[in-house]
Amino acid sequence: MSKLMGPFKEIITLATTPDKGALDDSKLGIIKNAGVLVEEEKILKVGDFETLKGGADIVEEVIGEHVLLPGLVDCHTHLVWGGTRARDYTLRMSGESYEKILEQGGGIFDSVEKTRAASSEELKTGLIKRASRHLNDGVTTIEVKSGYGLDVENELKVLEVVKNAKADIAADLIPTCLAAHVCPKEFADKKEFLTYLERELLPQLMVKGITSRIDIFVEPSAFPVEMAKDYLAAAKKLGFDLTVHADQFHTGGSQIAVELGARSADHLEASTDKEVALLAKSDTVAVALPGASIGLGMQFTPARKLLDAGASLAISTDWNPGSGPMGDLLVQASILGIYEKLSSAEIFSGITFRAAKALGLNDRGRLAAEMKADMIAFPVNDYREILYNQGKIKPDMIWKNSNRI
Numbered sequence: 001m002s003k004l005m006g007p008f009k010e011i012i013t014l015a016t017t018p019d020k021g022a023l024d025d026s027k028l029g030i031i032k033n034a035g036v037l038v039e040e041e042k043i044l045k046v047g048d049f050e051t052l053k054g055g056a057d058i059v060e061e062v063i064g065e066h067v068l069l070p071g072l073v074d075c076h077t078h079l080v081w082g083g084t085r086a087r088d089y090t091l092r093m094s095g096e097s098y099e100k101i102l103e104q105g106g107g108i109f110d111s112v113e114k115t116r117a118a119s120s121e122e123l124k125t126g127l128i129k130r131a132s133r134h135l136n137d138g139v140t141t142i143e144v145k146s147g148y149g150l151d152v153e154n155e156l157k158v159l160e161v162v163k164n165a166k167a168d169i170a171a172d173l174i175p176t177c178l179a180a181h182v183c184p185k186e187f188a189d190k191k192e193f194l195t196y197l198e199r200e201l202l203p204q205l206m207v208k209g210i211t212s213r214i215d216i217f218v219e220p221s222a223f224p225v226e227m228a229k230d231y232l233a234a235a236k237k238l239g240f241d242l243t244v245h246a247d248q249f250h251t252g253g254s255q256i257a258v259e260l261g262a263r264s265a266d267h268l269e270a271s272t273d274k275e276v277a278l279l280a281k282s283d284t285v286a287v288a289l290p291g292a293s294i295g296l297g298m299q300f301t302p303a304r305k306l307l308d309a310g311a312s313l314a315i316s317t318d319w320n321p322g323s324g325p326m327g328d329l330l331v332q333a334s335i336l337g338i339y340e341k342l343s344s345a346e347i348f349s350g351i352t353f354r355a356a357k358a359l360g361l362n363d364r365g366r367l368a369a370e371m372k373a374d375m376i377a378f379p380v381n382d383y384r385e386i387l388y389n390q391g392k393i394k395p396d397m398i399w400k401n402s403n404r405i
Contacts, residue, residue, distance in 0.1 A: 003402065004056035006035025006217030007049035008068040009381040014353055015046070015368035020280075022307040023345035028383070036068070038373040041401035046367050060404070062397070065381035069348065070365050071140030071374030071400065072330050073355035076243075076266050076287055078178070078320035079130045079144045080123050080158045083114030085321045086101055089295070098296055098323060099221050099249065108148070108182050111321050115148035115158065123161045128168050130319065130327065135171040135405065138376035138395040139329055142171050143316075143359055145215060147178030151186070152201045155179045161211045170400045174359050176207055176243060180216035180223055180231060188221055194231045202238055213263075213359075217245040218253030225252040232260050247271040248292070258282040264314065264358035268301040271295060276302060281307035285358035287314045288350070290336040291324035303340040314358045315350035337387060344387055373402035 013029035022390045035049035045052060053059060088106050092098065101107045109360055115123065127144070134142055144162045149155035155177065162175040179197050187193040205211055207306035214235040218228045222245075230240050241263050246253025248267035257265035265279060266287035279286045288301035306313050315336060319327030326332065329351055337347045353365025364372045378386050386393055398405040 001057045002037055002039045002044060002055065003058040003060060004035050004037050004049075005060045005161040005375070005399070006052070006062055008034050008062060008064045008377065010034070010383055011036065011046060011367060012069045012348060012369040012383055014047055014070060014349060015366050017345065017349055017353070017366070019308045019354065019357060023349060024343055027345045027347045028348065030383070036367060036373070038402040041373055043367060043369055043371050043373050045369055062377065064379060066397065067277065067376040067380050067383045068367070068375055068377045068387065070352045071366050071376055071398070072138045072329055072351050073141040073359070074139050074316050074319070074351075075135060075143045075264065075314055075355040075358040076289060076318055077142060077144055077327070078147060078318070079125050079138050079142070079270070080146065080161055081111050081115050081148050081321045082118035082123060082126070083111065085110055085325070088322055089325065092296065102182070102221060107322055109185065111148045112150050112184065116154050120157055120161055123302065124165050125160065127161060127165050128325055131165070131169050131171055131173065134327070134329070135287060136394070136396065137328065137330065138398060140171050140374040140376070140398070140400050141174065141359070141361070141364060142357065143174045143176055145176045145178040146180035147215075150179065150181065150184040150203065155201060156204065156208070156210075159205070163210050170403070170405055174213070175211040176213040176215050177201070177211045178215040178217070180228070182217060182222045191227055194223065194227060195321070198231060198234045202235060202240070206238060212241055213243060214240040214334050215243045215245060218256065219245075219249055221266065225256060228253070229256045229260070232256065232262070236260055243358070244311035247275055251275055254279055258284050263360050266316070267292065268306075269299055271302055273305070276305050276309050276311070279306060280311040285312045285314050285354060287316050287355075287358055288336060289311035289316055290332040291326050292318040294332070294335070295323040300336055300339055303336060303342060307342070307346055312354050312357060313346065314355040315347065316355060328391060330394070332391070334387045334390040344384065347387060373399060375399045
């Protein structure tokens with residue numbers, strides 16, 4: 001049975017917008033006075049509302065003027081954690097560095113202690129609360145990393161929480177194993193810890209089927225380049241997709257991401273022209289995390305340079321308890337856009353289909369035939385109002401798999 005939603009003042013289809021490179025707003029694929037015809041979970045057709053009306057079994061009339069976009073995709077979050085890191089944030093406001101706080105036992109280690117102490121039910125409650133807020137803001141697909149367990153038992157606990165939460169929220173949750181976040185205090189040797197993960201955790205993840213994605217934090221304070229490369233290569237050999245926390249404070253991570261064919265290289269605040277050129281020539285998506293830049297008071301990812309060089313740029317929140325506690329994708333994308341001089345087409349692409357590409361998903365992020373019917377409608381009559389209001393205008397209608405949320 002087919003269903004038609006509309007009429008919308010404008011539909012931003014992104015139907016034929018390129019996967020890579022710079023974009024101007026002529027690439028948005030705007031259709032005016034339009035509708036979306038869907039069947040089950042997929043889009044059948046997007047076009048003139050009155051023309052489509054005759055072919056629909058059900059018409060879901062939209063009252064008032066609205067602009068329709070694809071459901072947003074957040075391809076980098078850490079939504080499962082225990083406790084808070086408000087103390088860390090206060091220290092950073094006073095001038096203490098992220099790396100210094102970590103060296104002193106705070107930062108990620110603080111979250112690890114609290115996450116290990118939390119029950120699965122407590123962690124699940126927190127995850128659903130955060131993911132529900134994201135969904136209400138129009139984010140219909142959410143990547144969720146582990147990384148606050150740092151041992152086999154607790155990493156599995158966190159990833160099982162993500163798996164079990166899927167039944168309680170309409171948004172799609174895409175799990176990623178970031179057990180190689182930092183070396184836990186129980187291990188004096190980083191290489192020994194990575195070998196432990198490779199032998200004890202990765203095979204279990206394969207057997208249990210709770211994630212197909214492996215991540216690692218590539219930094220001298222976390223895991224140096226060559227060590228990280230060996231770990232990622234072992235994960236790839238087992239059949240995992242790869243993503244990399246790369247070039248946040250030092251370079252090197254994006255290079256191994258490209259060499260190993262990772263889906264994405266994320267952060268990139270420290271990337272130079274060399275790394276920009278490498279990413280632009282590759283199929284690895286460059287993921288900017290403006291929330292981390294705001295949370296740490298540091299420079300943004302060189303988004304303009306990456307796009308002009310021909311890279312595929314996604315924008316994500318890095319929602320986490322330490323460096324990225326805001327977790328508002330539209331606000332952060334709007335801020336990045338004004339500082340890096342991005343077009344609306346570049347921003348909307350970065351939080352829809354290009355972010356989906358970073359997750360290896362090609363069935364969402366565009367409003368076109370055969371795509372998932374994940375859609376969000378904003379109460380405005382001009383798409384430019386959305387970013388102009390710096391993300392504070394939120395969608396008031398959300399459809400997930402064609403169902404109104």
